[in-house]
Amino acid sequence: HRMDARSMWLYRWYYSDAFQWILGFIIFLVLFLAFIETPSSFTRTSDVRYRSKPWNPPCGLTESIEVLCLLGFATDLSVKSYLVGWPQFRKSLWLVAYLVVLVVSFVDWMVSLSLVCQEPLRLRRLLRPFFLLQNSSMMKKMLKCIRWSLPEMASVVLLLALHLCVFTMLGMLLFTGEKDDGQDRERLIYFRNLAESLTSLLVLLTTANNPDIMIPAYSKNRAFAIFFIVFTLIGSLFLMNLLTAIIYNQFRGYLLKSIQASLFRKRLGTRAAYEVLSWMAKGEGGPQGVGVRAQDLLHVLQKVQASSTHKQAVMEQVRARSDGLLSADEFQKLFSEFDKSLTKEHPPPPEYQSPFLRSAQFLFGHPYFDYLGNFFVLANLVSICVFLVQDAGILPQDRDDFVLGILNCVFILYYLAEVLLKVFALGLPGYLSYPSNVFDGLLTVILLVLEISTLAVYRFPHPGWKPEMRGLLSLWDMVRLVNMLIVFRFLRIIPSMKLMAVVASTILGLIRNMRAFGGILVVVYYVFAIVGINLFQGVIVAPGNNSLAPNGSAPCGSYEQLDYWANNFDDFAAALVTLWNVMVVNNWQVFLDAYQRYSGPWSKIYFVLWWLVSSVIWINLFLALILENFLHKWDRRGDLQSLSGDEITTVD
Amino acid sequence: HRMDARSMWLYRWYYSDAFQWILGFIIFLVLFLAFIETPSSFTRTSDVRYRSKPWNPPCGLTESIEVLCLLGFATDLSVKSYLVGWPQFRKSLWLVAYLVVLVVSFVDWMVSLSLVCQEPLRLRRLLRPFFLLQNSSMMKKMLKCIRWSLPEMASVVLLLALHLCVFTMLGMLLFTGEKDDGQDRERLIYFRNLAESLTSLLVLLTTANNPDIMIPAYSKNRAFAIFFIVFTLIGSLFLMNLLTAIIYNQFRGYLLKSIQASLFRKRLGTRAAYEVLSWMAKGEGGPQGVGVRAQDLLHVLQKVQASSTHKQAVMEQVRARSDGLLSADEFQKLFSEFDKSLTKEHPPPPEYQSPFLRSAQFLFGHPYFDYLGNFFVLANLVSICVFLVQDAGILPQDRDDFVLGILNCVFILYYLAEVLLKVFALGLPGYLSYPSNVFDGLLTVILLVLEISTLAVYRFPHPGWKPEMRGLLSLWDMVRLVNMLIVFRFLRIIPSMKLMAVVASTILGLIRNMRAFGGILVVVYYVFAIVGINLFQGVIVAPGNNSLAPNGSAPCGSYEQLDYWANNFDDFAAALVTLWNVMVVNNWQVFLDAYQRYSGPWSKIYFVLWWLVSSVIWINLFLALILENFLHKWDRRGDLQSLSGDEITTVD
DSSP, X not given: OOOSHHHHHHHHHHTSHHHHHHHHHHHHHHHHHHHHSSSXXXXXXXXXXXXXXXXXXXXTHHHHHHHHHHHHHHHHHHHXXXXXXXXXXXXOHHHHHHHHHHHHHHHHHHHHHHXXXXXXXXXXXXXXXXXXXXXXXXXXXXXXXXXXXXXXHHHHHHHHHHHHHXXXXXXXXXXXXXXXXXXXXXXXXXXXXXHHHHHHXXXXXXXXXXXXXXXXXXXXXXXXXXXXXXXXIIIIIIIHHHHHHHHHHHHHHHHHHHHHHHHHHHHHHHHHHHHHHHHHHHHTTOSSSSOEEHHHHHHHHHHSOOOHHHHHHHHHHHHHTOSSEEOHHHHHHHHHTTTSOOOOOOOOOOOOSSHHHHHHHHHHHSHHHXXXXXXXHHHHHHHHHHHHHHHXXXXXXXXXXHHHHHHHHHHHHHHHHHHHHHHHHHOHHHHHTSHHHHHHHHHHHHHHHHHHHHHHHHOSOOTTOOSOOSSSSOHHHHHHHHHHHHHHHGGGGGGGXXXXXXXXXXXXXXXXXXXXXXXXXXXXXXXXXXXXXHHHTTTSOOOOGGGGSTTSSXXXXXXXXXXXXXXSSSSHHHHHHHHHHHHXXXXXXXXXXXXXXXXXXXXXXXXXXXXXXXXXXXXXXXXXXXXXXXXXXXXXTGGGTTTOHHHHHHHO | OOOSHHHHHHHHHHTSHHHHHHHHHHHHHHHHHHHHSSSOOOSSOOOTTTOOOOOOOOTTHHHHHHHHHHHHHHHHHHHHHHHHXXXXXXXXXXXXXXXXXXXXXXXXXXXXXXXXXXXXXXXXXXXXXXXXXXXXXXXXXXXXXXXXHHHHHHHHHHHHHHHHHHHHHHHHHHTOOOXXXXXXXXXXXXXXXXXXXXXXXXXXXXXXXXXXXXXXXXHHOTTHHHHHHHXXXXXXXXXXXXXXXXXXXXXXXXXXXXXXXXXXHHHHHHHHHHHHHHHHHHHTTOSSSSOEEHHHHHHHHHHSOOOHHHHHHHHHHHHHTOSSEEOHHHHHHHHHTTTSOOOOOOOOOOOOSSHHHHHHHHHXXXXXXXXXXXXXXXXXXXXXXXXXXXXXXXXXXXXXXXXHHHHHHHHHHHHHHHHHHHHHHHOHHHHHXXXXXXXXXXXXXXXXXXXXHHHHHHOSOOTTOXXXXXXXXXXXHHHHHHHHHHHHHGGGGGGGSHHHHHXXXXXXXXXXXXXXXXHHHHHHHHHHHHHHHHHHTTTXXXXXXXXXXXXXXXXXXXXXXXXXXXXXXXXXXXXXHHHHHXXXXXXXXXXXXXXXXXXXTTHHHHHHHHIIIIIIIIHHHHHHHHHHHXXXXXXXXXXXXXXXXXXXXXXX
């Protein structure tokens, strides 16, 4: 680190919120380009049968955006390397890689321009996720953690491969198909040759072809079921869960260690600050002993950037003991104030003079009023539900929802009244201090606007109030939108049910903890989608005109019969959805089979690799993270394992 | 507990290994009856199209076996209740339930007999798993543990239900199918009415219809994919993993607690023994102070039932310090000897006189000789594999495997030589002391017998050595069997690879720990299979003769088109396989749909219940157990968490 004043100023300025926000936006922009670039995703559907010609940006549009982003990254790199200094720069692998990636991107960009955007391969698209990785220290840490657990995972994957091979050979020996017709069918469908048998059993490992694969043999003889059940039991239950255990084991340490490390760093920083300040006090010839003068601390605190509530709490405490010097222990204790998450205090409700208003305030501020509101939401939901069930049998054009229209009108009026009464009882700041109220109020306002515009265009509901007549959105869409918003509004009941509130709050907290994790997911999806586009763009061709008739000839369970035409790699958005569908694993053998036919047998490697990365590693990672977070939260043995602040003090 | 001498004698006798083994056998027998009883499983296949008329036992055969078993249980109950005593008996819910179950079983048995086995419902079949539960304290403990985690699980299941309901309503509002053809198809297939939408999304929660459900809408407009992806993300990734976390959280305590409790009980027992013995020493006027005389302890030890190796180790230690009295601490330390798992010592290899034999012994006892053997197994496997690949393209009757026959012959001779040389090097006891050698030798002997009999019947392999000619098994089957055994023998390489050895040994250890768990699985499967048989026996009827032609009319993806005919509830074995297939979850919507059509819409409840119990609870339980076991084993922080013997001492 450079420590001179100018560098420090640069450092402060560079790591300010605004600048980091700009950097984040640039990263988002450069990643988002994939949707716009040549196989652009701006079509209504990705189905090869119905797809219109996509809009392709003129050469130079995305390139000019991209070069701006790259210049942004170049400044980022130069500032970072200046701050770090040359000797450190050479040692930091990430920064060197940053430089290499930038240079390659620039070169590739120039090649693109010189070929007027007709280049066969756009290499820099593959490198873009690196910018995302590079910018987040949490993601780097998580990558390191994944790398650590790779050897153990490799051993289990090896075991899985062995398991697969042994059972493939057993299966091929079992279903040689000589004796009778049934075994022969098993062989012909699933065990025709080595590659096919391996694929069949690999898919069975993910249970995606579970009953089907055993059917031909099992129909002939019960005993053949044992082969498949044992295979699934060992492979899918034992070995797969073993992988989960390994990844979880690696991660269990990870979170705890990172919390401890960050705590340790914080303590170290406080201690250093204490030493500096006490040195200052000594230098000025302080009264007696070693310590920090309170006024010094206050002086510093005022310059520090921190959340104002925390700062004020600390400053108050400092002022309270402004006499004499602060010892190191007291100093540390002061800063532990920063760790406390202050319980948010709600602004006091307005005070009314009239006793009538007061009793009304008591009435509408009472939790029972909330329950009444919940009851009304539920009633509204039930009414919608009843109409949905009623309308299910009727053809759309014969439906007459004017009763539902009136009901919705009434309910929305009630919601409005509820919001107003609550604002009256709690005061506007008090009302807005509850997130659930904000959610509620916002939805109510939107509902009101929608309802008023509906009434304005279509007048009050009356018999024969036909939907779909005029306006921007048809009345039908309006009503549907209103109904969907009402369903959303129903979610406000969650905080009222205690158990569910706990679970829901934990999930919300989890999402906050998972930004690094989500980032890695984005990186993985991005890379695989780009590779997929380069490999498989355009290999799926729409069926000829004669076979546009409902898939007469395609065998059951094939890509064509299942109408999977929209799942292709012809543009970025479609590739993402296709990858998602393969990640979910169900029916992925259909993709394996289709791409083998359309593109060649090597396509299997891509899909198996994606399965390994996404479904095996990533989903397990996700589970590990959830387990870690929840156990951390629920740990009844409380302080011992959770933050262990005391432990670290003793380590010091 | 009764404590008089006769009761103690009865107690000892009753809880001896032999008697407990008999009880276990009776339980197995009574459970096994389900395979024999009236819808008996003794047909070659359960496929309704090809199934022959099953053999049904004459009335009275299974009944007489059953009554013998019941009498056995009655004695078990009476002995247990005698030992416990009447006041305790009334308090023990399990014993009371045992009595009730027995009485109901007897009554039901008499009803059966009086109706000449033509009763419509055999209630006691449902109650049989209770005998298994009742006999295992571990299973009772685990049940209690599951019961504790039910409230938390219920809250998550409630959240799941809410999630499902909200998305069902949103889906029904989204896919009302008015505007164009595509949305209409989505509605017609998956969102026709409330029940169908709920089912579709419930199945999507298990990802069993993942890409299919989104295809009609997604083909029309990309944006509809978001609805399904968000649903899967929340439901399948968050909420389902939340369930795992809850169950794991409950279980994490469970194993640790049970280990601590058993340790505590052991310590308490030792302490009590110490008090008794020291009281004896005092009573006889021992020399000085409090303590146990060594000779008293030796006297007792000789009468105690324990593994002889442990006993000898303790007795040696006692003899070593036979002077004076043993203090309480020393006494405890002595008994900790019992906890140590002694590392098994291999018998010494035989000593040969001749230097040539000695060097040969060194050579063949060396690990490299093992590696050579592994190499040969691998070579054999590769040769089989090559022939499999080669033969895949050739019709079975045209194959000529005489080269493979010769190769196998040679390899088996090598295996025999290897076994003999190893026995020579290590001595027979030394050879047998390694489990891997036992496995190896056994397979080699079987291979040898098979090969010799093959050679005896079909003579030495020669060109045109046609398979399938005469004998008990055709040559073809013989060769296949030999090949399969060779594949099995390949597994001996596992211990040679360190990482895999660790993982494999952990899995083996796990299986031992999972007996209680497996018992609960048996109970659950048994109950559901019996209920399924009573509900769905015979509802699936074979298609008429005209439709025996390859499923011309059935729509793709239906039970009939997929030939799932063998998956029914017509007998116990078939029911088990059907339940397994539903548990694995893939394609379970096919079963939902088929049984809805054949049996009525209420059948869904059965399948959804089974899904909840098996796939949601049980699989998560399994994962929790695996996690618990592995983390326990791998815990690097070693003693602190693993056995925590010292902790308990300090608690004392």
